[in-house]
Each structure stands twice: as structure tokens, then as C-alpha cells.
Amino acid sequence: MAKIMTVPAETAQLDVRAYMSDVGRQAREASRAMARAGTRVKDAALLAIAAQLLANEAALLAANARDLEQGRAAGLDAALLDRLTLNTAGITGMAEGLRQIAALPDPVGEITDMNYRPSGIQVGRMRVPLGVIGIIYESRPNVTADAAALCLKSGNAAILRGGSEAFHSNRAIAACIHAGLEAAGLPRHAVQVMETTDRAAVGLLITMPEYVDVIVPRGGKGLIERISAEARVPVIKHLNGICHVYIDDRADRDKAVRIAFNAKTHRYGVCNAMETLLVAEGVAAQVLPELGRLYGEKGVELRGCPATRAILAQAVEATAEDWDTEYLAPILSIRVVPGLEEAIEHIHRHSSGHTESIVTEDIGRARRFLTEVDSSSVMVNASTRFADGFEYGLGAEIGISTDKIHARGPVGLEGLTSRKYIVVGDGHIRE
Amino acid sequence: MAKIMTVPAETAQLDVRAYMSDVGRQAREASRAMARAGTRVKDAALLAIAAQLLANEAALLAANARDLEQGRAAGLDAALLDRLTLNTAGITGMAEGLRQIAALPDPVGEITDMNYRPSGIQVGRMRVPLGVIGIIYESRPNVTADAAALCLKSGNAAILRGGSEAFHSNRAIAACIHAGLEAAGLPRHAVQVMETTDRAAVGLLITMPEYVDVIVPRGGKGLIERISAEARVPVIKHLNGICHVYIDDRADRDKAVRIAFNAKTHRYGVCNAMETLLVAEGVAAQVLPELGRLYGEKGVELRGCPATRAILAQAVEATAEDWDTEYLAPILSIRVVPGLEEAIEHIHRHSSGHTESIVTEDIGRARRFLTEVDSSSVMVNASTRFADGFEYGLGAEIGISTDKIHARGPVGLEGLTSRKYIVVGDGHIRE
Numbered sequence: 001m002a003k004i005m006t007v008p009a010e011t012a013q014l015d016v017r018a019y020m021s022d023v024g025r026q027a028r029e030a031s032r033a034m035a036r037a038g039t040r041v042k043d044a045a046l047l048a049i050a051a052q053l054l055a056n057e058a059a060l061l062a063a064n065a066r067d068l069e070q071g072r073a074a075g076l077d078a079a080l081l082d083r084l085t086l087n088t089a090g091i092t093g094m095a096e097g098l099r100q101i102a103a104l105p106d107p108v109g110e111i112t113d114m115n116y117r118p119s120g121i122q123v124g125r126m127r128v129p130l131g132v133i134g135i136i137y138e139s140r141p142n143v144t145a146d147a148a149a150l151c152l153k154s155g156n157a158a159i160l161r162g163g164s165e166a167f168h169s170n171r172a173i174a175a176c177i178h179a180g181l182e183a184a185g186l187p188r189h190a191v192q193v194m195e196t197t198d199r200a201a202v203g204l205l206i207t208m209p210e211y212v213d214v215i216v217p218r219g220g221k222g223l224i225e226r227i228s229a230e231a232r233v234p235v236i237k238h239l240n241g242i243c244h245v246y247i248d249d250r251a252d253r254d255k256a257v258r259i260a261f262n263a264k265t266h267r268y269g270v271c272n273a274m275e276t277l278l279v280a281e282g283v284a285a286q287v288l289p290e291l292g293r294l295y296g297e298k299g300v301e302l303r304g305c306p307a308t309r310a311i312l313a314q315a316v317e318a319t320a321e322d323w324d325t326e327y328l329a330p331i332l333s334i335r336v337v338p339g340l341e342e343a344i345e346h347i348h349r350h351s352s353g354h355t356e357s358i359v360t361e362d363i364g365r366a367r368r369f370l371t372e373v374d375s376s377s378v379m380v381n382a383s384t385r386f387a388d389g390f391e392y393g394l395g396a397e398i399g400i401s402t403d404k405i406h407a408r409g410p411v412g413l414e415g416l417t418s419r420k421y422i423v424v425g426d427g428h429i430r431e
Numbered sequence: 432m433a434k435i436m437t438v439p440a441e442t443a444q445l446d447v448r449a450y451m452s453d454v455g456r457q458a459r460e461a462s463r464a465m466a467r468a469g470t471r472v473k474d475a476a477l478l479a480i481a482a483q484l485l486a487n488e489a490a491l492l493a494a495n496a497r498d499l500e501q502g503r504a505a506g507l508d509a510a511l512l513d514r515l516t517l518n519t520a521g522i523t524g525m526a527e528g529l530r531q532i533a534a535l536p537d538p539v540g541e542i543t544d545m546n547y548r549p550s551g552i553q554v555g556r557m558r559v560p561l562g563v564i565g566i567i568y569e570s571r572p573n574v575t576a577d578a579a580a581l582c583l584k585s586g587n588a589a590i591l592r593g594g595s596e597a598f599h600s601n602r603a604i605a606a607c608i609h610a611g612l613e614a615a616g617l618p619r620h621a622v623q624v625m626e627t628t629d630r631a632a633v634g635l636l637i638t639m640p641e642y643v644d645v646i647v648p649r650g651g652k653g654l655i656e657r658i659s660a661e662a663r664v665p666v667i668k669h670l671n672g673i674c675h676v677y678i679d680d681r682a683d684r685d686k687a688v689r690i691a692f693n694a695k696t697h698r699y700g701v702c703n704a705m706e707t708l709l710v711a712e713g714v715a716a717q718v719l720p721e722l723g724r725l726y727g728e729k730g731v732e733l734r735g736c737p738a739t740r741a742i743l744a745q746a747v748e749a750t751a752e753d754w755d756t757e758y759l760a761p762i763l764s765i766r767v768v769p770g771l772e773e774a775i776e777h778i779h780r781h782s783s784g785h786t787e788s789i790v791t792e793d794i795g796r797a798r799r800f801l802t803e804v805d806s807s808s809v810m811v812n813a814s815t816r817f818a819d820g821f822e823y824g825l826g827a828e829i830g831i832s833t834d835k836i837h838a839r840g841p842v843g844l845e846g847l848t849s850r851k852y853i854v855v856g857d858g859h860i861r862e
Contacts, residue, residue, distance in 0.1 A: 032779065032803075035802075035803065035805065036802070036803055109802065115824065117822060117823070117824055119817070119822060121813050121817055121822070123817075123822075123823045123824065126801065126802075126809075128805065130835050130836070131805070131835065213835055213836075214835075214836060229663075232660075234665070234834075234836040252858065254858070255857070255858030258858055258860050259858065259859075259860055261860075262860035262861055263860075266860070266861050348463065357854075366855075370557065370853050371466075371467065371540065371557075372463075372466065372467055374466065374559065374562070374851075375851065376851055376852060377851065377852040377853075377854060378557075378851060378852070378853050378854070379853070379854040379855070379856065380853075380854070380855045380856065381855065381856045381857050381858055381859065382552050382854050382855070382856030382858075382859045382860075383856075383859065383860040383861050385860070385861035386550070386552055386554075386854055386856075386859070386861055387852070387854075391548065391550060391552070391554075391861070392548070392554045392852065393546065393548055393554065403665075404561050404562065404644055404645075404849045405561070405644075405645060405665040405836065405837045405849065406836045406837040408849050408850060408851055408852075409851065409852040410852070418835045418836065418839050419839060420805075420806065420807055420808065420809060420839055420840065421807060421808040421809070421818070421823065421839075421840040421841070422801050422808075422809050422810070422811075423788075423808060423809070423810040423811070423813050423817055423818075424797075424810070424811045424812065424813070425810065425811065425812045425813030425814075425817075426686070426812050427683065427685070427686030427689055427690065427812055427813075428690075428812065428813045428814065428817070429689050429690055429692075429693035429694075429697070429813075429814040429816070430693060430697050430814050430816035430817055430822070
């Protein structure tokens, strides 16, 4: 029997450090080749990866089965096991996603605002990749293919760190990605899936500004807050979505009911679902009874302010905490407000800056709401559920940013690029 | 005689914390009013501040004299005292700067990319202020007026922290700013000049994400690195400028000499001055002797690679460190390279990502350089000295960003804004 070696903690950490340094350096090198790669080559790689995924279905399912088995043994709950599961439809979906990203216009190299200046030089801006993007995510293995595809199309190198529970699935997907990259003549290090589940590796990934240009965490609020707190690299973060619909007293009653119902009940566990409904006191008695009936049919628990409860007997009393809670569940807080001014004030105090919508027929109030509400998406007479990269026409989405800096709202390919200045002269010097 | 009280360190820190918390909350409140303020009101405030500065020249000069006196007593060097000095021309210049910013187009509210989507909603993007901007700078008091004006025009509230050596000058300028804001009906807290020279206050300013949306440090590399390391708020940073000019072997000799001479000698202490000259070996013998003569006349010290020194006897040997040094002085490192490939490689290894220029008549090489060099400004046949907000037509400049995220290159009003998504429907819901 072979001697069992135990690696001292310190040595293990040194190994992780060396490993991450290699990963970073390889990514930086690959990013140069990716920045140079033409559209045709990048699209060929995306299509080749899609073909690889379909051709290796059996291997992917086997790897996933291993993860599921370990997950069950480790006592993961049903919801987590469900997110972890890869099946034939999931693999076909990944391949289809890659083809859709191949079909999108290439953002890289776009030149805009090119103008002559009085000095005689021409100045413009060219869209360029960010460089190396680190993506940290949780259990869904399809994120591995999606995130790799978005980084690849936007000319970036990617370092992907999936959940440890999806380790074998992610490794099998990575093999398909590498085969596809190499088939198209691109460096395999353009997409690296981290080969360690050591938590220290994440700590290193987010503190290597020399190798990593931006971190995109995809996951729960806890993950994102932890990463933001420790990162020494810019983070494009998507915190929570405490989204509001405000029904103005000049709202069309039917539109108001339709939007408020859809924004809450279309899907519960999503960041663009409405969590708080604000209603102008002038229309509360007209819209709340019908909404109360509809929410009741769906089993939505209502938590209201005193004025709401005077109209909706079934509503329980909302606590101060309710106005700051992202339920992600069939629960809704409702508050009656005097009017637009107070609705905006409530939103500024309690919103997470994700998405807010006003229902009104009054163009002046719509204009004010659009201008004054400081959220990544601000809407008039539309359901908050539209706040989504696909609905907005971005073609794909790596997340929804609740930051103000760089990318705000749904982030597609453009959010993974920056713009540099380009200057063309003919021997021009500064006098 | 009054009893002298000594404040215990702990109490002093508590006071700073309470003070900064007040400053932050007041700025956040004022930022709402600023975001709503119309162009005419903001421009009126800028013009009123300009008028206040001119009307209060005597008070400004007296305050500045106090700073200069204390600075001399504290043994500040001549260069620092020079930067600290405010005279009539300086005050006129500040007022003129304010008028120029008033004359610029208002970036806030611009709606772009408004399109119908298949669902029937209209989706577009609206340019909006970032919110609260913290600016940390060193001795020049005119930055107080410049920075305030840029934040004001872009609809932001500003918290300004100048150098302690300019304390009285900045306070006098702040009085003019407040008078101008109030004359235009804007809140005085829209621009707050910090009333403490306690270093802990800066530490608090850069770690209050609830009150501050972005920090712009203006100063030396040391200041910026320290702030970046400690900030918990996004930082738009301007690190050093190790700028390169590459003279290709297909360069026009006259343009090459003119540009390489101008990029080094037009001004020495600026971030867009060339620090390293790269020359293709095929033209080194044609351009270096003439350049050596011109640099010699100007007293520029040359530090060269062996191939350079074989042509220019006066060049001393460049050390490895030279390629990574921002001289900000009449010193130039020169390296002969085989060609474009090696020039780009050298730039990727040693550039600080600020500005690089190629001199070539070959359109293919120009295209490659523009595409592959990953710096905030990339130029063809132009002096690096053009990398400047005014030369680029931004009308004003808060700094030059060497970051890739958000703003890159010269940062004007646009860099102090973000874009939110706006959605207009007519009762649209997600099916």
C-alpha cells in the first residue's frame, strides 16, 4: 500500500499561489492573441465549441452524474441538485447559446466619434476588449459555456471559477471549449477553468490586478458582497433587486393592474420581480381590491401599510424591514403614498437601484420619474420583468449591473469592452 | 489666559467620523437636487461663481498669502510654493475656466439608442450623473474651482479634499462657490470643501460607498496608489505615463524627427511626454544622429541600448530599470528594435497604458499598431503630447484615466456620468 502523504497547509497554499500565478500569466498572454483575433476566427471557435458539446454529450452526462452523486452524498438540497443537473436539453441549450453569440455583431474594433480637431489631428474612439475577465459563479454548469462564449466573442481571455459541486461537469465542458478553441487556431488558455476547488484560489484571483482586469461574480448576494469587499480588481457586480412599481393617480386602471400583477407573479425568484408596490392614495381604492383578488388567487402573501390594510383586509402589517427586503418569493409589500414626490422619495430610500416602473398616463410625471429615479432601469407603463439583456436586445447577458461605474443594467458584450482613444495625424506636433 | 485643552486622539477621531458622515449625507441629499437641476440653472451657478471669484480677488489673495506664509515657515520647497501661489492671473484663469465649462453642452439627460423591441417596448439609454464625486488633490488651489465646476455641470455633488497647505485658499474659493450656488438657487452642499486637514478624513471619504459614488484622486503616483489600495469606492485613477514613440522603418524621416523631438521636449514634467523612444533598426542610422543633435541642444540626457550607443556616442548605457521609469525630466531612454512586432512587445511589457505613437507611412502597420496596442490613447504620426482633454475636444478635463473600466484616457464631463436604461411601454407585460 502506498504511503499516504499529507500536505501541510502552508505548502498547499504555496502551490495554489504558484498555480494561480501561472493561470494569470497564461491568461494575460492569451488575451493579446484574443484582442488581435478577427471576427471570423472567434465565430469559428464558438461554432466549434458548440459542435464539441453536442458530440461529447455522453462524456458530459457522465461527468455530471459524478457531480450529482457526490452532491447527493454530501446532502445538497433538491433545488441545488436541480440547478446542478445537466441533461440532453441543457446541452442542446448550451450549444444553441454559443451559436446565438456567434451570430451577434462583433463589438471589437468599432470606431466612433472620429473627428478632425483644430490642430489637424483626427481623434476618435475604438472599442477594445478589457483583457482578462475573471468570472466566479455557483452551481449551474451551463454558465461555464455561456460566460466563456461572451468573453471569447468580446476578444477577452477568461478565467472561470465554478462551484466546487460542479467540478467534473465544468471540467468536461472546459475540454470541449479547449478543443473548439484549438480547432479555430486560438490559444487554449483563452478560456481557463480553474482546476482547484481551494477557496484560497478565489482570494488570489480577485487580488491579481496585474493579470485580471475585471471580476464578474454571478451568484447570491453573499458571494458578491464577499468578493467586492476583498477584491483589488474592479468588480462588475449585481447585488439585489428590490424593484418597485408606482401606480400614479393618473394611471390607466387596467394597465396598472396588468403591470403590477405581471411584475410580481410572472416569476418569483428573479431579480427583476417587483418586491414593493407603491400606490397613489387617489387610486388605491380603485386598483387595490382587484389586485388583492388576483394576488390572492396566486397565493401571494401581502404585507401592507395601514392605508393598504384599510382596503385589503387580507394584508398583514408590513414592518420597517419589509421595505428593504428582496423576497424572491410570493410575498409583496404594498404602500399607499400621497403622490409622485413621496413615491420617488420611498424609492431613493429603499430601492437597490435595479429597476423601477411608473404607471401613469401623465407625460409630465412620466418624464419626471424617468429623469429623477436613479436606478439601472427606469420604466414607464411596463413590467419590471422586461429588465433583461435579451428583452433589451443585447443578444446575451453576463449579468445585470447595479453599479454606476462602467456597465449599468443588463451587461452584454459591450460591458466586456472599453473604448480607447485613437489619434491619426500626418506628422503633427503640439505647438 | 484661557485654559489650553488637548483633545484625546480617540475623541478627535470620533469627531472626524461624525463630521464625514454629515458631509456624506449632505452630499447625497444635494446630489438629488443636482440631478434634477436644469442646464440653465447649472450654467447660471457657474457664471455666478466666476463673478464671485473676480469680485473677491482681495480676499482670495489674502487667504493665499496666509497659506504661503505658513508654507514658507514650514519649509516647503520653491516648486511647491509656486504651485500653491494664487495671483490675479490665476484668479482670472479660474473664472475663465468656469465660463468655458458653462458654455459646454450639458451631458445630462441625453437619450440614445432608443429603439422598439419585438415585445413592443421602447428601450434606450439616458445619460445621468454619477451622484457624489470625491476629489482628492494636492497643492494647486485652482483645482478647487475646476473640479467643482466639472461636477456641477455634470449634475453631481462634489466633496473636495485639497492639500492642507492650501487650506485657507481653498476655503476662500469655497465661499465664492457657495455664494454662486445659492445665487442660482442650488444647494450649497452641492460642493463641499472639507473643513479638516485630518488625514483620517480621507480614509473615511474613500470608504463610504453609501455616500460617495466615485473617487478621483489628482496628484502624484504615491497618493493615487495609496488611495486605490484603501478605497472601498470605485476610483478613476491616473497612474503614471510611460509613453512611447515607435519610429518604424517605413517612417517619413522628417515626421519622425519632428514628432520624437516634440514628444520629449515640448514639456518635461507632464504625463503625456515620451519617456522611451523605440526605433526600427532599419532606420536607426538615418534618424538617431539628427535626433541626438537636437536633444543635445536641449540638454536632454540620453540612455540607450547597445545598438543606440553604437550610433549615439553621447548616450549612456540604459539599465533594465530605465524601461520602466517615468522620468518627468529631460532624460530619454532609446532602444533599437528589429521591427513593429518587437516594438509592440516592448510596449506591452513596459508601458503604463497611457499613450503610445507610431511613426510610419505604411497603412497596414498603422492599423496593426492602432488595434493591438492596449493604451488609453494610441496614435499614428502624431506627438504623444496631444493626449489631453482640450486637444481631444472634451472642453475640460478632470484627469487622464489609465484604467480600463468606465473612463479611459482624458476624462471630461462624460466620464462623470453613467447611462441608465429607460423603457417606455403602454401597459406592456412580459408574456
